[in-house]
Structure formats: C-alpha cells, structure tokens
Amino acid sequence: MDVKHIKDYLSWLYYQYLLITCSYVLEPWEQSIFNTLLLTIIAMVIYSSYIFIPIHVRLAVEFFSGIFGGQHESTVALMS
Structure with a gap:
C-alpha cells in the first residue's frame, strides 16, 4: 500500500472514532x-x-474434570 493511502485510512478511522464517540x-x-x-x-x-481469566479457566477445568470423572491432581502427580 501507498503511504498516502495508509494516512488517509488512519485519518478516516480517527474520524469514525470521533463520530461514534461524539x-x-x-x-x-x-x-x-x-x-x-x-x-x-x-x-x-x-x-x-x-x-x-487464566485463573477462572483453570478453576473451570478442575470443576468440570471433577464432574466428568477426571483424575485428581494428586493422582496425576503420582503417576507421572
């Protein structure tokens, strides 16, 4: 792309931002x-x-693995 087109596009985006946020x-x-x-x-x-988010994802995985019969962490640690 040409530099002028990029500049025009960025100015158009900024104009849209100004319009959307009033x-x-x-x-x-x-x-x-x-x-x-x-x-x-x-x-x-x-x-x-x-x-x-990573904390909640980890807790959700632990919760659902417990519901669906997954192994507990201590069991997995002993087996590896």
Whole structure:
C-alpha cells in the first residue's frame, strides 16, 4: 500500500472514532480528558483479563474434570 493511502485510512478511522464517540463536539482539553479516561479503562480491562481469566479457566477445568470423572491432581502427580 501507498503511504498516502495508509494516512488517509488512519485519518478516516480517527474520524469514525470521533463520530461514534461524539467527541468531535468537545473542546480540545475535554477531548484529552475523555481519551485519557477511555484509554485508562481499556488498559484496566485488558490487565484484569490477563490476570483473572487464566485463573477462572483453570478453576473451570478442575470443576468440570471433577464432574466428568477426571483424575485428581494428586493422582496425576503420582503417576507421572
């Protein structure tokens, strides 16, 4: 792709972002506060997902393996 096309595409994406969030009606200082809050919230969601989802998946696997007759961890550890 040409650099100009990439620049046009990114500016189009930014314009879509402004339209979807209605932040084009905000003043520049309000936009910066809004963008900062939005990025902070997104970062917290990503961090929380990274930390807590593996724990819940492990607990769900242990729960369902117990229901469906899987071996307990101590049995698996002794057999290996």
